[in-house]
Amino acid sequence: MDGERYTDVNGKAIALDQRRHASFCTEFTVSSPKVSIGKVMVYTCSVWLLAYAVFFLTDNTAVLSSAIIITLIGMMLYIHLVKVDHESLLVIGSLGVQLSSSYASGRESTSFIEMSKIKDIVINEAVHMHQIIYYLCILLRDPADPSAVSSVVPLFQSSKPKLNCLVKVYKSCQEIISKC
Amino acid sequence: MDQLRKRAARKPAPEADTAASSGPNGRHSICMVSDFFYPNMGGVESHIYQLSQCLIEKGHKVVIATHAYGERKGVRYLTNGLKVYYLPLQVMYNQSTATTCFHSLPLLRCVFVREGITVVHAHSSFSAMAHDALFHAKTMGLNTVFTDHSLFGFADMSSVLTNKLLTVSLCDTNHIVCVSYTSKENTVLRATLNPEIVSVIPNAVDPTDFTPDPSQRQGDRITIVVISRLVYRKGIDLLGGIIPELCLKHPDLHFLIGGEGPKRIVLEEVREKYQLHDRVRLLGALEHRDVRGVLVQGHIFLNTSLTEAFCMAIVEGASCGLQVVSTRVGGIPEVLPEDLISLCEPNVRSLCAGLESVIAGLRSGAYPSPTAIHARVRHLYTWRNVAERTEKVYDRVAGEEVLPLDRRLLRLREHCGPVAGSIFAFLAVVNFLFLLLLQWLFPDQVMDMAVDASGPRGLWGPPKRDTMSAEEAAAPATKAE
Numbered sequence: 038m039d040g041e042r043y044t045d046v047n048g049k050a051i052a053l054d055q056r057r058h059a060s061f062c063t064e065f066t067v068s069s070p071k072v073s074i075g076k077v078m079v080y081t082c083s084v085w086l087l088a089y090a091v092f093f094l095t096d097n098t099a100v101l102s103s104a105i106i107i108t109l110i111g112m113m114l115y116i117h118l119v120k121v122d123h124e125s126l127l128v129i130g131s132l133g134v135q136l137s138s139s140y141a142s143g144r145e146s147t148s149f150i151e152m153s154k155i156k157d158i159v160i161n162e163a164v165h166m167h168q169i170i171y172y173l174c175i176l177l178r179d180p181a182d183p184s185a186v187s188s189v190v191p192l193f194q195s196s197k198p199k200l201n202c203l204v205k206v207y208k209s210c211q212e213i214i215s216k217c
Numbered sequence: 218m219d220q221l222r223k224r225a226a227r228k229p230a231p232e233a234d235t236a237a238s239s240g241p242n243g244r245h246s247i248c249m250v251s252d253f254f255y256p257n258m259g260g261v262e263s264h265i266y267q268l269s270q271c272l273i274e275k276g277h278k279v280v281i282a283t284h285a286y287g288e289r290k291g292v293r294y295l296t297n298g299l300k301v302y303y304l305p306l307q308v309m310y311n312q313s314t315a316t317t318c319f320h321s322l323p324l325l326r327c328v329f330v331r332e333g334i335t336v337v338h339a340h341s342s343f344s345a346m347a348h349d350a351l352f353h354a355k356t357m358g359l360n361t362v363f364t365d366h367s368l369f370g371f372a373d374m375s376s377v378l379t380n381k382l383l384t385v386s387l388c389d390t391n392h393i394v395c396v397s398y399t400s401k402e403n404t405v406l407r408a409t410l411n412p413e414i415v416s417v418i419p420n421a422v423d424p425t426d427f428t429p430d431p432s433q434r435q436g437d438r439i440t441i442v443v444i445s446r447l448v449y450r451k452g453i454d455l456l457g458g459i460i461p462e463l464c465l466k467h468p469d470l471h472f473l474i475g476g477e478g479p480k481r482i483v484l485e486e487v488r489e490k491y492q493l494h495d496r497v498r499l500l501g502a503l504e505h506r507d508v509r510g511v512l513v514q515g516h517i518f519l520n521t522s523l524t525e526a527f528c529m530a531i532v533e534g535a536s537c538g539l540q541v542v543s544t545r546v547g548g549i550p551e552v553l554p555e556d557l558i559s560l561c562e563p564n565v566r567s568l569c570a571g572l573e574s575v576i577a578g579l580r581s582g583a584y585p586s587p588t589a590i591h592a593r594v595r596h597l598y599t600w601r602n603v604a605e606r607t608e609k610v611y612d613r614v615a616g617e618e619v620l621p622l623d624r625r626l627l628r629l630r631e632h633c634g635p636v637a638g639s640i641f642a643f644l645a646v647v648n649f650l651f652l653l654l655l656q657w658l659f660p661d662q663v664m665d666m667a668v669d670a671s672g673p674r675g676l677w678g679p680p681k682r683d684t685m686s687a688e689e690a691a692a693p694a695t696k697a698e
Contacts, residue, residue: 048663162292162667164305167323169292169331171665200665 043202045069046170053202061130061213065206067196068123072116072141084108116141121195126206130213134158134175136192154178156186158210160203171200173207245611246278246333250325250350251340252313254283254301258505259446260529261341261366264420266295271604273297273671277611280332280671282325284314284346298670302328306346316345318644319651322353326655329357331667336611338362342369342379348386355389355625356648360614363387364394364418365404368526368547380407381633385641388632389625391614394418394607396527397548403526409632418606419552422532424595429538429587430513438469439576442515442539444508444530445522447478452521452544457483458565459521461491463572470496470576475511477502512537516579517572523563525549531558536594538587540579542571553597557590622649 045051054066088104091097120141127135134155137147156176163172172191179187193203249269253261269279274297285291285303293301304324309315329337337354339347342365354361363386370376387393387408393415395401405412434440441463445451456474463470474484474497481499488497503511512518518534520543527548531541535557543549545560552558561571578584620628625645630638 044663046663046665048660164291164302164324167327168659168664169302169324169327200668 041201041205044199046168046197046199051196051198051202053198053205055205055209061216062128063209063213064125064127065209066123066125067193067198067202069121069196071122072120077112080111081108084111113142117144119195124193124196126192126210128210128213130216136190138195150175150177150190155214158192158207158214160200160207161189165197170197171203172197173203243612243615244277245608245615246335247272247280247338247611248329248332248334248336248350249279249281249338249340250283250344250347251281252284252308252344252346253341254281256286256289257312260420261344263505263529264364264366265340266299267421267423267600268604268607269299270297271600272608273299274601275604275608277608278332278669278671280328280334282328282346282350284308284312294670300332300667300671304328309345311343313344314346314349316349318349318352319648321346321349322356322648322651323655323659325350325353326357326652327659327664329354329359330661331664333666334359336360336362336614338364340364341366342383343367348382351386351390352645352648353652355619356622356645356652358619358621360617360619361390362392362394362610362614363390364396365400366396366526368400368403368524369407370524371407381637383408385629385633385637389620389628390414391617391619392416392610394610396420397551399548399551400526403547416606416610418603418610419598420527420529420532421598421600421603422529422536423600424536424591427509427512427533427536427591429536429591431538431587433510433513434516435514438471439467439517439579440471440473440515441517441519441572442473442475442512442534443519443521444475444503444511444534445520447474447476447480447484449480450523451476451478451480452523452563453478453480453483455521455523455544455563455565455568456519457487459519459568459572460484460487460493460497462565462569464491464493464496466573467576472497473500473511473515474498475500475503475508508533509537512539515539517542517575519568519572520544520549521563521568522546522549528552532594532598536591538590540575540584542568542575544568554593557593622646 043051043053049070052068054068056064058064084104084107088100092100117140121138122141124138131152133149133151135147135149137145139145154177156178158173158175160171161174162169174192175190176186177188177190179185249265251261251265253259254265255262265281269281272279280300280302282302282304284306290303290305293303295301306314306321328334337350337359339351339361341347351361351363369379371380387410391414393404393410395404395415395417396419398417401415401417404410405415443456447453460472484497484499488494500511512534516539518531518539518541520528520531520541522528522544523546525547528543531543531549531552535541535553541553541558543558543560544563546563550560559571559575561567622645626642629642629645632638633641
């Protein structure tokens with residue numbers, strides 16, 4: 038959509054797609070690259086080589102068949118539960134925010150947060166897996182005390198875009214939120 | 218983690234780093250590292266906080282790295298945008314982290330790189346994290362400063378070992394700061410250092426926090442205040458000997474003891490044995506803000522420490538206008554002018570004699586008023602002065618060269634003996650290889666540079682709602698995943 042290139046915190050290229058449906062309604066989609074065939078090959082080969090090594094020592098063919106089953110089930114679980122292709126954030130002024138993520142298998146999970154529950158959207162820092170990263174999150178209002186924050190919903194959890202991408206999303210979100 | 222796109226294993230270039238280190242108009246980026254920081258309370262903690270605040274005021278950039286305290290982990294901001302990283306490292310003993318020399322490298326490197334740190338300033342020789350940070354900073358080619366806050370012995374087994382570790386840790390550190398001349402002497406001997414790279418910068422107190430208020434004193438009695446952790450090092454056993462002796466002689470004498478620790482039982486026993494419940498009050502642990510309220514109730518401040526590098530407590534006591542009686546140990550004789558303090562030997566008889574003479578002086582009104590004492594003490598130790606002197610250390614360090622790996626190994630071998638030297642030279646090599654691996658896995662260029670929010674000119678200065686940027690909103694509710 039625009040010329041700027043974005044990467045995630047590990048330096049992999051990601052794409053940010055911004056669609057303005059109306060002045061009060063914007064959708065952001067962050068797409069991670071597809072699973073690379075090289076990566077699949079490496080994992081499959083390593084499991085099978087290991088299985089073959091064990092087979093060589095034990096002469097038990099069950100090892101080989103179980104390796105095949107483990108690879109297949111592992112791959113299925115990975116694309117169904119772990120690998121996220123697109124994560125999108127739909128902000129509709131005065132109505133709410135919809136978060137959805139579509140997995141590589143085609144499964145989609147969607148959740149919606151009402152605007153009345155949202156206190157603010159901010160960029161924050163966290164320690165994550167031996168790294169310190171920026172992330173975008175929604176602050177939820179505490180129903181008992183409107184000035185307090187009850188919990189935090191992190192956005193773009195699996196794609197983890199870098200700060201320049203987060204700032205762009207943040208600014209558009211603030212534009213919409215500040216109007217209502 | 219395993220997708221490797223950029224093979225940018227940049228070797229640390231000390232020359233480039235030192236050239237960039239002072240930045241425009243001598244501005245340093247300093248990372249204070251210590252295991253001890255708020256919410257833990259103590260002298261080191263407040264030293265780091267106050268020094269950082271004054272350095273920020275002078276236009277430097279300061280961040281603090283410490284380990285996570287319970288639920289307090291992740292990134293927090295204090296006054297003036299002072300950023301504190303509470304890193305999730307395992308605590309082993311006495312709030313000090315476990316050290317393996319390596320496991321803290323990924324996180325500390327992340328902090329150093331994303332904050333653009335040029336000087337790493339580690340505090341306290343008890344802190345394993347501080348030593349780790351020095352080790353990693355030297356591997357990464359950053360300038361290092363170390364502040365020692367305590368004194369050590371030489372004789373027993375544990376001091377022999379810690380002294381050896383200190384020798385190794387400090388032998389290639391650029392500059393060392395001690396809090397008193399006694400402490401300098403001690404550190405130079407312990408770590409076999411060149412005295413020229415050791416500076417003395419005393420601690421300070423905030424004089425506006427410790428003002429006298431004679432109206433809080435009770436006229437019909439003389440109150441002796443003791444505020445310290447109730448541990449062996451602070452000479453609580455001596456205190457246990459003093460209390461019954463003096464209480465017997467002076468019926469109007471009261472003790473007010475603030476602090477908590479394993480030696481509390483000694484004082485409770487004394488109180489029980491001599492039926493002194495109405496005259497010896499044990500207040501338990503005190504918040505720093507409550508200390509002044511306790512100090513102003515007293516006439517005499519008693520310090521019974523057996524070892525002390527620089528005693529902040531006696532300066533606080535004197536600043537509140539109390540007469541100070543203290544043991545003559547460590548750096549204490551340097552702290553206050555002679556007429557404001559009575560120094561005694563660290564035994565019960567000498568301390569009792571010292572207290573007796575002060576009590577007699579109080580009864581006859583021989584001492585200046587609390588306000589007069591406060592006026593003299595308030596200019597002796599200020600944090601601004603400490604910050605100015607520390608700044609000079611940074612200026613000097615920024616111009617120095619960080620030893621490249623080969624010379625660092627030679628220095629370790631020469632300086633620390635063949636056995637320990639070789640072991641640590643090996644560790645330094647492994648650490649360097651680990652750093653190369655990390656630089657390959659997570660290249661420096663890929664890391665987001667942290668937004669600088671500190672200082673009066675920082676993004677968090679006077680809030681401007683109309684031009685609110687992402688960074689301004691990043692403050693509330695910091696949370697670690």
